[in-house]
Amino acid sequence: METAGWEATAHPRSLEVHVASFLDSLSATGYGPRAVAHRRAIVMAFVRWTQAEQVAPQDLTEKHLAAFVNRRPQRRETRKERAALRRFLVHVRAGGTPPPAAAPISPAEALAQRYVAFLRRDRGLAENSILVYGPCARDFLTDRVAKAGGLALDALDAETVRVFLLERVAHRSPESSRLLTVSLRSLLRFLFLRSETPRDLSAAVPTIRTCRQATIRAVLLPEEMEQILAAPDRSTHRGRRDHAILLLLARLGLRASEIVAIELNDLRWRAGEIVVRGKGPRRDHVPFLADVGDALVRYLREDRGPSPSRRVFLRLDRDDLSVGVA
Numbered sequence: 001m002e003t004a005g006w007e008a009t010a011h012p013r014s015l016e017v018h019v020a021s022f023l024d025s026l027s028a029t030g031y032g033p034r035a036v037a038h039r040r041a042i043v044m045a046f047v048r049w050t051q052a053e054q055v056a057p058q059d060l061t062e063k064h065l066a067a068f069v070n071r072r073p074q075r076r077e078t079r080k081e082r083a084a085l086r087r088f089l090v091h092v093r094a095g096g097t098p099p100p101a102a103a104p105i106s107p108a109e110a111l112a113q114r115y116v117a118f119l120r121r122d123r124g125l126a127e128n129s130i131l132v133y134g135p136c137a138r139d140f141l142t143d144r145v146a147k148a149g150g151l152a153l154d155a156l157d158a159e160t161v162r163v164f165l166l167e168r169v170a171h172r173s174p175e176s177s178r179l180l181t182v183s184l185r186s187l188l189r190f191l192f193l194r195s196e197t198p199r200d201l202s203a204a205v206p207t208i209r210t211c212r213q214a215t216i217r218a219v220l221l222p223e224e225m226e227q228i229l230a231a232p233d234r235s236t237h238r239g240r241r242d243h244a245i246l247l248l249l250a251r252l253g254l255r256a257s258e259i260v261a262i263e264l265n266d267l268r269w270r271a272g273e274i275v276v277r278g279k280g281p282r283r284d285h286v287p288f289l290a291d292v293g294d295a296l297v298r299y300l301r302e303d304r305g306p307s308p309s310r311r312v313f314l315r316l317d318r319d320d321l322s323v324g325v326a
Helices: 015-028 033-052 062-069 078-093 107-123 127-148 158-169 174-193 222-229 237-251 256-261 290-304
Strands: 273-277 283-287 314-316 322-325
Touching (some): 015 078, 033 062, 033 078, 062 078, 107 127, 127 158, 127 174, 158 174, 237 256, 237 314, 256 273
Antiparallel strands (some): 314 322
16 A cells, blocks of 8 residues: 655654754654664665665655665565564654654663663673663662662662662572672672762672582492382383383493383394494494393283384383384
8 A cells, every 4th residue: 555645744864954853752652772783774775776766755655665675585584574674654744754752761760761871881781681670770770669668879888788688689599699799799889980879788698509410310339329220120021121221321331212222133132242323323232241131021922012114112001902113
């Protein structure tokens, strides 16, 4: 659908005079610096294209917009370009009206914005880090206003910081709590450097450490391994099969995927070894151990049963009948 009514509005000879006010309107509606810069590049390319094509602003239609976006069929992000340019054309048609004056912001929000600008400009923090630090600063300053009736940063003390943290970390994970303390410490350091507080309260924020080794041990103790090997009930088909599998895991160190892939031809009894299928074409020859061999022989003779599958270990149903590959 073409944009009608361009002829009814007087426009300057070049679209370029509308670019600055258009970018200001984007900033006023919440677009960040990167988003504004990206749309500026799109709009300026469109302005240069209209000049090269000798298209007057008052003659512009959706057809011109589509021609610009599709000038290189292999290019990506055409949807974003089209959306940005449609908004720009609406702005031009309105005569480049400047954005309405922004509503006044609270002192807490103004201070939070200065802090975020400090992180971005002076500290050079990545946007992902700012997305962690910024909300924490707003939360702390808003909480301060709610409880003290105003920022009153000259009266801020360690006890206030401690109470804020205790209220926030109660239901957080250790890592989330750690990020909160790092963010709060950064804000308090900023407030002191900017003379908003008479003393540096960053030291009042405790350090929360997360233990990287707080997981299940990678290796079982020998007595624990023996308990696991003794767990299957070897008076049943399933128990004898599971015992053989556990021995391959424990004694030979095979992976679960390697055990599943073992076929009958891989059991080389005369050579006393198992052919283990690794990643890709890799094949390893692992020697039999006595208890592993005994468990496999008993399972194959008494429990596996006939099957068209060549896999050694088969899946069992509730009646312990062989029904497929493990």
